[in-house]
Amino acid sequence: MKSKRRKIFEKEVLCHLDRLYGYAMHLCKNGEDASDLVQDTYLNALKSEKQYSIGTNAGAWLFTIMRNTFLNKIRKMSRKPAGMAGEWIEQMTREDISELRKHGPDPSVKCLDNLLKEDIARAIENLPDEFRDTVILCDVQGFSYADIATILDIPIGTVRSRIHRGRLILRNLLADWKNVAMGGS
Template sequence: MDPRNHAGAGEGDGEADAAVEGVPTWDQIVERHSDRVYRLAYRLTGNRPDAEDLTQEVFVRVFRSLDTYTPGTFEGWLHRITTNLFLDQARRKQRIRFDALSDERAHRLRSSAPSPDAAYADQTFDDDIERALATLPPDFRAAVVLCDVEGLAYEEIAEILDTKLGTVRSRIHRGRAMLRSALAHRAPAPGRARYSGPRVPDGGLTGLTGQATAT
């Protein structure tokens, strides 16, 4: 569904004005950023239907807000809209569903020409990690995903979440600790050398894939 169908006649002029002023039009925004927004939406919501709904809401919000957009980091603006809409929805639902990431969904998350930013989101997490992420409170989960999947700096996350830098650091630290606790059963048994699958290092999720442990 085209978000422009939700807009009134006056709102339609915003796209033309945006193009004149050098701000991308809605069509250009969708073409350039839909994959990025969907990847973030999927990591936050944990399942395809909710990710698709969230992505749709993001672009509705973008279309309605183009005339008020202040030139700056456009990707940061999209991160802020996506994350805040997710947190609003999560607080209303009071729970988060997080389905296992299937091969089909993983394929959809990948753009045709992955950028360095997309490389973070294209990591394939197995069922254990998906379930562990599902246990995090929404605020913690948003901070961990923005840091360890999107690769944003703490300062950027603080701006997106409109919270103090110390709070962001605390949420990421505690969120990672929760993940390590949830994945403790994957630690190798004493005296045995085996592949135990990904674990959560102190540095977060970015080093998860392909790790092996041995005694």
């Protein structure tokens, strides 16, 4: 016979299944590994059940467990997460912001109105990991800056900065591709 606490716990964690699967798809890049990661996440959540206070933030708690589970898997496979941002990203965002200050958005960027799923997917894949994770947790999963800081274990100011820069890089990647596709220079 399950306790009342246990029943509430199950309800609170189960309602995040679709979001967890979406984040797992982003981390693993394929459905099979994503499903495995989701199941491992729920198994690890059960092991840590006592650390969770009913009625608090199950979403952020589960996403933290998923991220740690994923990173542990990668460590075991002796692979490092790829795509850490280098100086070129810093340089690119500095130049972009400087240009925006001087001239405002490029009028040719009107072509961003007709974005395709493939464009978005490709642009996101081209973001360095730390920007990609932060933008996805904010813009797709809808987490607050504070929750993202908890999930990624980084300061809230870093979350804010990565979201700003990540969105700017994303916008400029999409604008460049769309402009080329439309015959621009």
